[in-house]
Amino acid sequence: MYRMLLAAATAGAIILTVPALADDDDDRGRRGDDHHTRVSAVTHAATKAECGACHIAYPAGFLPAASWRKMMGDLDNHFGESAALDEATRADIQAYLVSHAGRGSGAPQRISELRWFVDEHRDEVSRRELARAGSWANCGECHRGAERGYFDDD
Numbered sequence: 001m002y003r004m005l006l007a008a009a010t011a012g013a014i015i016l017t018v019p020a021l022a023d024d025d026d027d028r029g030r031r032g033d034d035h036h037t038r039v040s041a042v043t044h045a046a047t048k049a050e051c052g053a054c055h056i057a058y059p060a061g062f063l064p065a066a067s068w069r070k071m072m073g074d075l076d077n078h079f080g081e082s083a084a085l086d087e088a089t090r091a092d093i094q095a096y097l098v099s100h101a102g103r104g105s106g107a108p109q110r111i112s113e114l115r116w117f118v119d120e121h122r123d124e125v126s127r128r129e130l131a132r133a134g135s136w137a138n139c140g141e142c143h144r145g146a147e148r149g150y151f152d153d154d
Helices: 002-022 045-051 065-072 087-099 115-121 127-133
Strands: none
Touching: 045 087, 065 087
C-alpha cells in the first residue's frame, strides 16, 4: 500500500512539473528566468565594429532570424539613420546574426517592444532612470556588462 501511494505521489509530481518546465520559453528562444546570464555576447569582429560604432552590438539571440534579415536588408533606413555598408560586410554581418539568432515568429525590429523586454523592465526602470539612459537602446547605462552579454541587474 505504501509503495502504491509513493508511486502515485511521484507520478503526480512529475505530471505537474513537466508542463511548467516545458513552457518557459521567452521571445528570444532562451529558457527560464535566468536568461540574462545565458545571452551570448557578440564575438564577430565585423558586427562588433560596425554595429558597435553607434550602439552596443546587441546579442543576435535577442531577435529571430527574420528580424535580422529584415534589418540588414534596409540599412539605408536603420531607425531613421543610414547605416549602409558595402555588400560584402553587410552579407557577412547578416550571416553571423542569422546563424546566432534567437527563436521566435515574425520579424520584430525593436528589442524594447518584445514581451520579455517589457515584462523585465516594466516595474524596474523609473522614468528618471530611462531619461538618464536616453533611450531603451542604451543597455550599458544600467547593465554594465552588456557588451559582454551580461544583462543581469547591476
